[in-house]
Amino acid sequence: xxxDALIRQDNIKLFDTLNQLGQSIxxxxxxxxxxxxxxxxxxxxxxxxxxxxxxxxxxxxxxEASSATKALVTGAAQDLAxxxxxxxxxxxxxxxxxxxxxxxxxxxxxTWQPLYLSMIGIYGMQRLPDLSGLKQYVRQGGVMxxxxxxxxxxxxxxxxxxxxxxxxxxxxxxxxRAILDRVARCRQGMTRQLVADAILANLAKLQWLDxxxxxxxxxHQAALWLKAMSLPASNLASYDLGEDGRLHLTRRSCCxxxxxxxxxxxxxxxxxxKRQVPHV
Numbered sequence: 001x002x003x004d005a006l007i008r009q010d011n012i013k014l015f016d017t018l019n020q021l022g023q024s025i026x027x028x029x030x031x032x033x034x035x036x037x038x039x040x041x042x043x044x045x046x047x048x049x050x051x052x053x054x055x056x057x058x059x060x061x062x063x064e065a066s067s068a069t070k071a072l073v074t075g076a077a078q079d080l081a082x083x084x085x086x087x088x089x090x091x092x093x094x095x096x097x098x099x100x101x102x103x104x105x106x107x108x109x110x111t112w113q114p115l116y117l118s119m120i121g122i123y124g125m126q127r128l129p130d131l132s133g134l135k136q137y138v139r140q141g142g143v144m145x146x147x148x149x150x151x152x153x154x155x156x157x158x159x160x161x162x163x164x165x166x167x168x169x170x171x172x173x174x175x176x177r178a179i180l181d182r183v184a185r186c187r188q189g190m191t192r193q194l195v196a197d198a199i200l201a202n203l204a205k206l207q208w209l210d211x212x213x214x215x216x217x218x219x220h221q222a223a224l225w226l227k228a229m230s231l232p233a234s235n236l237a238s239y240d241l242g243e244d245g246r247l248h249l250t251r252r253s254c255c256x257x258x259x260x261x262x263x264x265x266x267x268x269x270x271x272x273x274k275r276q277v278p279h280v
Contacts, residue, residue, distance in 0.1 A: 008150060014127055015151040021124045022116065028144040029116055033151065034135070073110065073136040073143070075172060079179050082138050083110070087183050089141035094260050101256035103184045107191055108255065109143040110136070110176045111198070117146070118165040119202050127153040128161040131168055159224055166228025190253070196235040197251040199225045201268065204239075207246045215239075215247045 015033060022029035071082040086109065090102045114131055121127045133149035154164060173195065180186040203222050206213040213221075219236060226233055239247040249268045257263035258271075265272045 011151045011153055014125065014153045015129070015148065017125055018117065018121055018127075018129060021120050025116070025120070029113060030145045032145070032147045034147045034149060071138045072147075073138055073176075075134060075175055079175070080182060083176075083179050084183050086110075086138050086141070086143065087180075089139070093141040096261055097259040098256065099184060101259050103180065103186050104190070104194065104253075104255055105257075106180055106183075107176070107186065107194060108198075110180070111173055111195065113143065113146050114169060114172060115195075115198055115202065118169060121153070122158050122161045122165065123206060125153075126157070126161075127155055128164055129153055131172065134172070158221065162221070162224045162228050166225070166230070170229060192231055193253040195229060196226060196231045197238070197249075197253050199229065199231075200235060200238055200249050201251070204247055204249050215241055215245065218247050 012033070015031065019031045022031065071085060073079050073082050083106065087102055087106050090097075090105055094101065094105075113136055114134060117129055117131065117134075121129050129148070130152035131148075135147040136143050137145040137147070154161065156164075173191070177186055177188060177191050200222055203218050203225070206218060206221075207215075219239065222236055222239070223233060225231075226235055235252070238249055238252055240250065242248045251266075251268045251270055254269055254271055255266065258265050258269075
């Protein structure tokens, strides 16, 4: 009993560290500890931390949170209604964009937090959080903030933790794709490329730490992640070594954000590179 209490206390401290690191990257990656859903008849988890901030908006969109309805994506079959709400919210906020944009944006919103949490844990703490009880907060047009049941962390070197991360992310992402595909056509090939590009983009950021990672280290980590996520190693070719000695990424997928009124091509967009190629 005492030992279990000490382990739980240590895990709560690790969760606090994960939460702090996440919010140092973006304030919208805010976590809460909750009691299991099964204990509550209404299906709404009871937070152990501060109340949900009503002024919070998505990590990249300026959406009025006060007019949005909070819901939860829990990794279960009932996610269908919530993901329908998310997709419809994007249609309301961005009526000018194509259906393709709404599917890609829905996918990115559903997957960015699990991927960030895994990578922050591995590279910031040498720990991997157990995401089996992950619940994500959904508002109109956005996914921001998350909740976990009693937190659990695995310790180890990055190489070993990456394998474990892949083992828990792959079924979670497969669930999201299957549900989203019932809302709007969501091709597996597209989502696999989006995940590969997201992994490579996140790893490239390790080059900008106070103790930056070298290009060869980034490539090694990228190869491990791609293998753990059952993604083609050919994605490594998306990295180019610049004159500054850093790896620069050109994505193979396009988020289509340029279709929105205030959107433009991203710096690592493949469409941008095509525009820069001179015609012969």
